[in-house]
Structure formats: C-alpha cells, structure tokens
Amino acid sequence: MTEAKKSLKRTLIGKVxxxxxxxxxxxxxxxxxxxxxxxKIVSLSSKYHAHDEKGEFKTGDVIEITESRPISKTKNWVVTRLVQKAEIV
Known part of the structure; x- marks a missing residue:
C-alpha cells in the first residue's frame, strides 16, 4: 500500500x-x-508578502498562500489559488 505523501509546506488563507x-x-x-x-478569545493578525507572478490578484481578494523557498528578502510565500474575488461596492 502506498500512502499519499503529506506536504510539509504550510498553507494559509488571507485577504490581500x-x-x-x-x-x-x-x-x-x-x-x-x-x-x-x-x-478570552483574541484576534491575532500577521502580514505576509507573497509572490504573484502574473499580477492577477487585487486588493480585497481572499487567497491561499503556500510556503516556499526564499524569493527575496521578505518573500517566502507563493499565491496558490483564489478563494473569493473581492466584492465591488
């Protein structure tokens, strides 16, 4: 039997x-x-810089980011998928 190899990379969901x-x-x-x-339940937040190769994600989009090799001094994350498009008001 072969088991699916579990990814060691972390994934997070956040807002651009x-x-x-x-x-x-x-x-x-x-x-x-x-x-x-x-x-007490406390909300904690963190900001991450993520690599977006095509520049397709805009402010307000909810996206999933995955840990990767260092791309620059501050970028260690890559955008993997769009979870929810930003609502236009």
Missing amino acids: VSDKRAKTVTVLVERRVKHELYG
Missing part, C-alpha cells in the same frame, strides 16, 4: 491588503486564539 508592488501582494492572515490566562 496591498497589490502595489510588481509581482508581490501583501496578505493579512487573521487567527483567533484563546488567551492563556484569562480565556
């Missing part, structure tokens, strides 16, 4: 907050954790 740089998007990933001492 900036697409001003060439081939790069800034993604805001929010997570909710329980405070260790007080038990």
